Amino acid sequence: MRVSDSFDGGNIQVINLENKDDLQLEIRPDEGGDFFQWFNYRFSGEAGCQYTFNILNAGQSSYTKGWEDYQAVASYDREHWFRVPTEYVDGQLKIQIELQCETVQIAYFAPYSYERHLDLISSVQLHPQVSLEQLGLTIDGRDLTLVKVGDGDISKKNIWITARQHPGETMAEWAVEGLLHRLLDQDCPISKSLLDKANIYIVPNMNPDGSVRGHLRTNAVGANLNREWQSPTLERSPEVYYVVNKMKETGVDLFYDMHGDEALPYVFLAGAEGIPNYSERLKNLQDEFVSALQLSTADFQTEYGYDKDEPGKANLTVACNWVANTFECLANTLEMPFKDNDNLPDPFVGWSPERSIYIGEASLVAMLAVVDNLR
Numbered sequence: 001m002r003v004s005d006s007f008d009g010g011n012i013q014v015i016n017l018e019n020k021d022d023l024q025l026e027i028r029p030d031e032g033g034d035f036f037q038w039f040n041y042r043f044s045g046e047a048g049c050q051y052t053f054n055i056l057n058a059g060q061s062s063y064t065k066g067w068e069d070y071q072a073v074a075s076y077d078r079e080h081w082f083r084v085p086t087e088y089v090d091g092q093l094k095i096q097i098e099l100q101c102e103t104v105q106i107a108y109f110a111p112y113s114y115e116r117h118l119d120l121i122s123s124v125q126l127h128p129q130v131s132l133e134q135l136g137l138t139i140d141g142r143d144l145t146l147v148k149v150g151d152g153d154i155s156k157k158n159i160w161i162t163a164r165q166h167p168g169e170t171m172a173e174w175a176v177e178g179l180l181h182r183l184l185d186q187d188c189p190i191s192k193s194l195l196d197k198a199n200i201y202i203v204p205n206m207n208p209d210g211s212v213r214g215h216l217r218t219n220a221v222g223a224n225l226n227r228e229w230q231s232p233t234l235e236r237s238p239e240v241y242y243v244v245n246k247m248k249e250t251g252v253d254l255f256y257d258m259h260g261d262e263a264l265p266y267v268f269l270a271g272a273e274g275i276p277n278y279s280e281r282l283k284n285l286q287d288e289f290v291s292a293l294q295l296s297t298a299d300f301q302t303e304y305g306y307d308k309d310e311p312g313k314a315n316l317t318v319a320c321n322w323v324a325n326t327f328e329c330l331a332n333t334l335e336m337p338f339k340d341n342d343n344l345p346d347p348f349v350g351w352s353p354e355r356s357i358y359i360g361e362a363s364l365v366a367m368l369a370v371v372d373n374l375r
Contacts, residue, residue: 001051002044008113011214012041015056020049026057030215032222037061037262038168040107040214050098053106059091062216066262067093070339071350073110076101081110083350109260109338110353112170112177114142114212117205120177121145127184129195135242139220140209144239146246149183150199157198157253157374159367162243165225165319166217167210169260171336171356176204176258178357182364194368201250206239226257227315229322240319247323253374254367255323255331258360265342265351266304267359269293270333272324274309275316285330285370292369297362299355301343305335330374334363 001020005012005028015024029036036057045051058067067088072095073081084106085096095106105111124130124147133146150156161179163172180202183191194200205211209220218224223237232240261268271286272278293300314321324331336359340350 003041005041005214007042008115008212009111009214010040010042012039020045021052023051023053025053025055027055027061028214030210030218030222031213031220032218034222035062035215035217035224037063037066038108038214038216040105040111042103042105044103045099047099047102050096053095053097055093055095058088058093063262064088066338068263069265072106072108073350074104074106075110076104078105081107081352082348108168109170109351110174112164112173112211112353114205114208117173117208117211120173120180120204121147124180124184130184133246135203135246136238138209138239140212142208142212144203144206144208144242146243147180147202147204148199149180149202150195152199157371158250159198159200159254159256159371160247160250160252160323161200161202161256161258162206162319163204163258164211165206165239165257166259167205167207167213167219168216169258169336171260171338171351171353172258172334173204174353174356175334175336175360175363176202178360179363180204180360181357182361190364190368194364194371197371198253198367199250201246203243206243226259226319227317229319230317247327252323252327252329252331254329254370255320255327256363256367257319257331257333259333259335260338261335262338264304264335265337265339267297267300267337267341267343268302268305268335269300270306270320270335271308272314272321272331274311274314275321275325276312276314277325277328278311279328282324282328282330285373286332288373289330289332289366289370292366293362296365297359299341299344299359300362330370334359
């Protein structure tokens with residue numbers, strides 16, 4: 001028996017592998033030690049045998065409510081992911097699998113590797129309306145890449161989309177992949193209409209260092225990027241620093257930040273209702289955007305989500321709030337589940353890369369619905 005996390009996005013620590021019915025593992029914390037929940041490892045054993053993994057430190061993880069009704073994902077080919085029996089008992093996460101092949105990969109959610117990220121941005125640059133801009137280097141020396149879609153006409157609206165500020169929330173980049181491919185589909189009237197009215201700026205992976213390191217929430221020096229927007233620095237949060245400077249150059253009329261939520265089994269939006277500059281105009285845009293997204297996908301709902309901030313009490317270190325307040329624009333955080341979507345449950349795959357891709361595509365409909373009214 002062998003367990004390995006020596007690959008892009010891997011995260012696990014082996015404690016004891018002597019008993020196949022009690023393979024003891026622990027999740028390695030992010031840099032800084034404040035966060036951990038993401039796991040991603042490969043296991044080799046005997047096909048036809050059943051194995052039980054016990055993640056011993058699950059009870060000390062960042063979001064223990066995330067383990068309630070949670071099922072881990074597994075894949076034999078690293079393309080198709082399915083859920084496996086998982087139980088949270090006495091502070092330990094118990095994962096069981098009967099091997100169909102000798103080697104399986106098991107993860108918190110379907111990984112989106114850095115290599116796939118590079119494939120994505122390399123492939124879309126072949127489109128005549130796409131250009132890439134390297135905004136700067138991360139702390140580990142990786143490119144922070146901006147995908148620019150449109151002709152740059154300054155009379156058009158400017159839409160900004162970011163994903164994976166929290167690297168373990170891989171569903172965010174799956175959603176960006178779906179959004180990008182639909183946006184570049186020359187036969188899609190929604191995409192063509194939106195690009196007639198807007199230039200679109202997309203950062204598919206805001207945190208490539210954390211993604212490769214197998215972090216849940218932070219970058220290479222332990223910074224939670226979604227708490228750095230008010231005063232980013234090159235030393236601590238260059239990823240945000242570069243994006244903020246580019247936003248100031250282009251302006252922002254709509255901002256869409258993609259995330260995943262560990263605990264809530266729903267797709268929902270978190271808006272910027274609590275910012276000091278919130279206005280009736282922004283409220284009307286928010287209502288219009290929410291209604292359009294509800295019509296475009298049955299996966300989205302409004303009953304469950306985060307409590308809205310009181311007027312003037314929003315945390316301006318958070319991307320959605322800072323961008324909305326700075327540019328007085330429509331801004332939302334899209335949250336997707338790590339578990340299943342309880343509105344439309346799928347016991348075999350739960351929330352999945354495929355459904356994340358669909359929500360990315362559906363988001364373009366909501367953007368088109370409001371684009372004429374953004375200013």
